[in-house]
Amino acid sequence: xxxxxxxxxxxxxxxxxxxxxxxxxxxxxxxxxxxxxxxxxxxxxxxxxxxxxxxxxxxxxxxxxxxxxxxxxxxxxxxxxxxxxxxxxxxxxxxxxxxxxxxxxxxxxxxxxxxxxxxxxxxxxxxxxxxxxxxxxxxxxxxxxxxxxxxxxxxxxxxxxxxxxxxxxxxxxxxxxxxxxxxxxxxxxxxxxxxxxxxxxxxxx
Amino acid sequence: xxxxxxxxxxxxxxxxxxxxxxxxxxxxxxxxxxxxxxxxxxxxxxxxxxxxxxxxxxxxxxxxxxxxxxxxxxxxxxxxxxxxxxxxxxxxxxxxxxxxxxxxxxxxxxxxxxxxxxxxxxxxxxxxxxxxxxxxxxxxxxxxxxxxxxxxxxxxxxxxxxxxxxxxxxxxxxxxxxxxxxxxxxxxxxxxxxxxxxxxxxxxx
Amino acid sequence: xxxxxxxxxxxxxxxxxxxxxxxxxxxxxxxxxxxxxxxxxxxxxxxxxxxxxxxxxxxxxxxxxxxxxxxxxxxxxxxxxxxxxxxxxxxxxxxxxxxxxxxxxxxxxxxxxxxxxxxxxxxxxxxxxxxxxxxxxxxxxxxxxxxxxxxxxxxxxxxxxxxxxxxxxxxxxxxxxxxxxxxxxxxxxxxxxxxxxxxxxxxxx
Amino acid sequence: xxxxxxxxxxxxxxxxxxxxxxxxxxxxxxxxxxxxxxxxxxxxxxxxxxxxxxxxxxxxxxxxxxxxxxxxxxxxxxxxxxxxxxxxxxxxxxxxxxxxxxxxxxxxxxxxxxxxxxxxxxxxxxxxxxxxxxxxxxxxxxxxxxxxxxxxxxxxxxxxxxxxxxxxxxxxxxxxxxxxxxxxxxxxxxxxxxxxxxxxxxxxx
Numbered sequence: 001x002x003x004x005x006x007x008x009x010x011x012x013x014x015x016x017x018x019x020x021x022x023x024x025x026x027x028x029x030x031x032x033x034x035x036x037x038x039x040x041x042x043x044x045x046x047x048x049x050x051x052x053x054x055x056x057x058x059x060x061x062x063x064x065x066x067x068x069x070x071x072x073x074x075x076x077x078x079x080x081x082x083x084x085x086x087x088x089x090x091x092x093x094x095x096x097x098x099x100x101x102x103x104x105x106x107x108x109x110x111x112x113x114x115x116x117x118x119x120x121x122x123x124x125x126x127x128x129x130x131x132x133x134x135x136x137x138x139x140x141x142x143x144x145x146x147x148x149x150x151x152x153x154x155x156x157x158x159x160x161x162x163x164x165x166x167x168x169x170x171x172x173x174x175x176x177x178x179x180x181x182x183x184x185x186x187x188x189x190x191x192x193x194x195x196x197x198x199x200x201x202x203x204x205x
Numbered sequence: 206x207x208x209x210x211x212x213x214x215x216x217x218x219x220x221x222x223x224x225x226x227x228x229x230x231x232x233x234x235x236x237x238x239x240x241x242x243x244x245x246x247x248x249x250x251x252x253x254x255x256x257x258x259x260x261x262x263x264x265x266x267x268x269x270x271x272x273x274x275x276x277x278x279x280x281x282x283x284x285x286x287x288x289x290x291x292x293x294x295x296x297x298x299x300x301x302x303x304x305x306x307x308x309x310x311x312x313x314x315x316x317x318x319x320x321x322x323x324x325x326x327x328x329x330x331x332x333x334x335x336x337x338x339x340x341x342x343x344x345x346x347x348x349x350x351x352x353x354x355x356x357x358x359x360x361x362x363x364x365x366x367x368x369x370x371x372x373x374x375x376x377x378x379x380x381x382x383x384x385x386x387x388x389x390x391x392x393x394x395x396x397x398x399x400x401x402x403x404x405x406x407x408x409x410x
Numbered sequence: 411x412x413x414x415x416x417x418x419x420x421x422x423x424x425x426x427x428x429x430x431x432x433x434x435x436x437x438x439x440x441x442x443x444x445x446x447x448x449x450x451x452x453x454x455x456x457x458x459x460x461x462x463x464x465x466x467x468x469x470x471x472x473x474x475x476x477x478x479x480x481x482x483x484x485x486x487x488x489x490x491x492x493x494x495x496x497x498x499x500x501x502x503x504x505x506x507x508x509x510x511x512x513x514x515x516x517x518x519x520x521x522x523x524x525x526x527x528x529x530x531x532x533x534x535x536x537x538x539x540x541x542x543x544x545x546x547x548x549x550x551x552x553x554x555x556x557x558x559x560x561x562x563x564x565x566x567x568x569x570x571x572x573x574x575x576x577x578x579x580x581x582x583x584x585x586x587x588x589x590x591x592x593x594x595x596x597x598x599x600x601x602x603x604x605x606x607x608x609x610x611x612x613x614x615x
Numbered sequence: 616x617x618x619x620x621x622x623x624x625x626x627x628x629x630x631x632x633x634x635x636x637x638x639x640x641x642x643x644x645x646x647x648x649x650x651x652x653x654x655x656x657x658x659x660x661x662x663x664x665x666x667x668x669x670x671x672x673x674x675x676x677x678x679x680x681x682x683x684x685x686x687x688x689x690x691x692x693x694x695x696x697x698x699x700x701x702x703x704x705x706x707x708x709x710x711x712x713x714x715x716x717x718x719x720x721x722x723x724x725x726x727x728x729x730x731x732x733x734x735x736x737x738x739x740x741x742x743x744x745x746x747x748x749x750x751x752x753x754x755x756x757x758x759x760x761x762x763x764x765x766x767x768x769x770x771x772x773x774x775x776x777x778x779x780x781x782x783x784x785x786x787x788x789x790x791x792x793x794x795x796x797x798x799x800x801x802x803x804x805x806x807x808x809x810x811x812x813x814x815x816x817x818x819x820x
Binding site: 003004006007008009010011012014015018019022027030031034053054057058060061064065158166169170173174175177178179180181182184185 | 208209211212213214215216217219220223224227232235236239258259262263265266269270273371374375378379380382383384385386387389390
């Protein structure tokens with residue numbers, strides 16, 4: 001057996017999963033997700049991403065891109081988190097759909113009239129039930145009985161390790177970056193965007 | 206043309222890139238990377254991940270898993286960042302290999318005798334030249350002339366948007382999670398690991 | 411009226427409050443706090459600080475100093491948060507003593523046998539009731555009825571603004587830095603510490 | 616000698632320093648700082664705070680309050696950092712005025728026409744020379760020869776510990792909170808502000 005056999009097989013397993021996930025996506029929900037985002041963009045409404053742990057990291061990577069595209073995007077729990085109003089969009093990322101912080105935040109956002117989008121593997125989870133729109137992303141296969149992320153950190157409880165435990169986050173990252181590509185086309189970005197970058201560089205040089 | 210045609214083609218492009226990346230990896234360097242990590246694990250030496258922006262998020266996701274595997278892992282720039290000593294490992298993630306903060310940190314780590322591993326698309330970059338080991342991960346295709354991450358944020362300069370600009374980070378994330386799978390096998394983790402988790406849950410219930 | 415009259419009067423009010431706070435501290439509890447910290451230091455047990463918002467920032471500033479003093483200190487919610495075991499110390503900072511995340515984390519830590527220290531203005535709060543030791547720090551005068559920090563961010567609910575709303579955090583910061591001075595004396599730090607710093611500088615030059 | 620003698624004397628030393636600092640402030644510069652902030656508020660320009668380590672924590676605490684007051688405030692290095700334009704304000708906090716990240720960011724901001732305010736103990740430092748306005752805050756007494764914050768973390772180099780090494784950050788925190796009080800008066804905030812908070816609570820209940 002080759003020294004890196006597990007590395008290679010895990011890598012291939014992840015790539016295969018990603019490929020098969022495309023068939024599992026629900027295109028109507030994704031189209032609605034894009035519409036909600038474009039609507040927030042055109043009206044100047046805020047987009048707040050919510051997630052903890054590795055889901056939070058993937059959510060942040062998406063939020064960075066939204067800012068680059070001209071969205072008023074924010075990340076819950078960072079220093080600068082604005083209050084949410086009617087018309088704002090809250091994107092809540094949780095594989096299990098049960099993470100306490102994420103569900104509580106989604107609930108508060110719903111109560112003030114924000115549009116809540118759940119990104120989750122569980123369409124009947126507490127998070128999904130709160131959400132106005134559920135975008136199914138496969139990958140989370142097991143969940144622990146304790147859903148409070150911070151209590152879990154203290155207790156040393158985490159999802160199964162790679163490759164199985166990690167498929168949701170990776171699939172969500174590829175999903176989000178593909179959404180960014182779609183948004184770029186709809187917003188007519190790219191060349192124009194790059195030109196502005198080069199202009200800035202000239203200013204600086 | 207279907208409403209989500211760009212979404213779908215971007216998604217497929219990313220998956221295809223990931224598949225082809227496996228052939229571009231240099232297995233000798235990856236095997237050495239695994240050896241360096243296992244050596245740090247067995248000796249109780251620290252592993253510090255370094256990266257900014259989206260590379261930093263991917264580095265953090267890896268560091269989380271290293272902690273779950275029993276490593277003494279840390280993230281540069283967080284509140285708790287220990288000093289680095291001889292024998293410690295610094296994993297510096299930068300697609301371009303020119304990011305100022307990352308290169309400066311790698312340089313400081315090298316001077317105190319730490320083992321520096323560069324994760325980069327550019328094997329002749331400043332970061333690669335400092336590193337003891339260069340692990341090539343494809344995906345970064347263009348770089349701006351300003352390499353200071355914070356100056357770039359202020360100037361609004363960013364890498365090209367998805368899907369092209371994002372391939373390095375996604376490939377690095379899949380790469381890291383596959384490394385985690387390899388480390389799990391070598392360290393004999395998984396079932397034993399899960400049992401401990403369940404034991405903790407009983408304590409809590 | 412001078413242009414900066416409110417600035418000056420607020421500044422003086424804060425300084426006066428800080429001075430009077432010294433008489434309100436309970437020295438027995440503070441002495442016990444120092445003993446718990448020194449015990450963790452000598453046994454190599456972990457110290458985890460917990461807090462959100464401005465309380466979290468003050469807790470992080472303390473954790474940085476603990477690391478400089480040789481403690482195994484961590485911050486809940488950062489990328490690298492180790493699990494807590496019996497013998498570890500959890501320092502939970504919450505002016506009201508009701509912040510959901512902080513109380514939940516303290517509760518989980520208590521269940522696994524860690525020593526929980528509450529830093530709070532309310533000695534009969536939920537946090538105080540969980541804690542093994544309550545260190546009273548004056549300054550929090552009002553609390554909102556919603557204690558979930560993240561829900562409050564979404565709803566735009568915050569404590570009263572300066573100067574009244576901020577006295578707890580400032581007093582806690584001065585309190586913590588004075589604890590650091592006490593720890594330095596007990597641990598025989600300072601000159602020796604600075605010498606090591608200078609040695610490192612020579613290595614780098 | 617009482618058990619907590621060092622704690623008490625350090626605490627008193629910090630309070631005395633804070634009191635005497637008020638006489639060292641340069642009120643003209645502070646009045647100009649308030650004018651710059653109010654101007655940004657009225658025009659809807661952004662305010663970006665910059666700082667690393669404990670200075671960064673104090674800067675974040677100020678940024679939180681600015682958001683509560685209705686400012687478009689941001690923190691450099693967080694996920695969401697907008698680009699800076701002419702008319703925006705960059706508040707750079709560095710006791711020594713030499714911290715590499717902070718100086719580089721201030722320099723980039725200056726080049727695109729932002730107003731740069733330095734909060735520092737050294738009025739002839741590199742940061743002060745870049746700044747449009749220097750606000751002197753006493754407290755930093757020594758600086759190491761290496762000014763790159765991240766390299767220093769790796770090398771284990773830090774400012775002198777409490778109480779001396781910490782006076783700049785504490786004084787800056789009290790200074791900032793007093794600025795918030797001044798801004799509240801000028802903006803006519805407080806009662807109106809609290810009413811809005813209570814309104815939100817009703818919505819939620």
